[in-house]
Amino acid sequence: MITLYHSPNSRSTRIVALLKELHALDHVRIERVTIPRTDGSGARDPANPHPEGKVPLLDDDGTLVRESSAIVQHLADLFPKSGLAIPHGHRQRGAYLGWLAWYAGVLEPVLIVEAAGLDHPLLRQTFRGGAEARARLASALGDSPFLLGDRFTAADLLLHSPFAWFGKPGVPAIDAWVDRCTARPGAAFAAAFDAAPPAP
Structure with missing residues (x-):
């Protein structure tokens, strides 16, 4: 159960x-x-x-x-x-796992720190900042509708969620991706x- x-x-x-x-x-x-x-x-x-x-x-x-x-x-x-999911043995498995880990280890901490208005060199050195995080997402989405290409995965569902909750960031590639994800049945x-x- x-x-x-x-x-x-x-x-x-x-x-x-x-x-x-x-x-x-x-x-x-x-x-x-x-x-x-x-x-x-x-x-x-x-x-x-x-x-x-x-x-x-x-x-x-x-x-x-x-x-x-x-x-x-x-x-x-x-x-x-x-x-x-991207299955074991698939060439994109590493990238898929990386996005899931990046959400927890970088993206959510960065967005929380940014929302709290905090700034410190150690935070930036460790996690980078909101601008860098958004730039990484925008780069990944530059030529693709989803993080791993044409295929919507659980990584898209997880990583788009803070933007669906707090609002789109005003970056065209990210905003369009959030719209695609929020239009899904889930x-x-x-x-x-x-x-x-x-x-x-």
């Missing part, structure tokens, strides 16, 4: 979108939980086994997987028929799922 612990309008919303894209909704139970919100609302849910009370968290038959990039990789590999499904009242 696979369970996704999810709180609407949070980082776990992109995992709900992924489940739709993977055609895995019949195989994964979605458990709604509450989380503490940055505006002071919400609270840690005792039903959520995440050690920090956060989402997303995936329970795959007793094996807990946390952090969005790990969950995305785990699920895309678990449901390969959808074609959202994004529409996740938005409707989050807007619907919880099942009784």
Whole structure:
């Protein structure tokens, strides 16, 4: 049994979108939980086994997987028929894994630091800045609709998500990519799922 612990309008919303894209909704139970919100609302849910009370968290038959990039990789590999993962042995597997790791290790920290208005030489040396991150994405998307060419992958789903949430950056290549990703069935499904009242 696979369970996704999810709180609407949070980082776990992109995992709900992924489940739709993977055609895995019949195989994964979605458990709604509450989380503490940055505006002071919400609270840690005792039903959520995440050690920090956060989402997303995936329970795959007793094996807990946390952090969005790990969950995305785990699920895309678990449901390969959808074609959202780049499989082992494929020449683009390294690039695919690199994008998933770059999201967690660079892009999200950079965007959070930028949103907080922080700047320090050590931060820039370690993570680079928002301009450099956007330039890297724009370069990858310069001649392709998606990060790995003509094929939409789980990497696109993960990496476009902060721009879909906080707003497009005003870089034409990135803005058009975000539009392509948000036009996918997964994004529409996740938005409707989050807007619907919880099942009784």
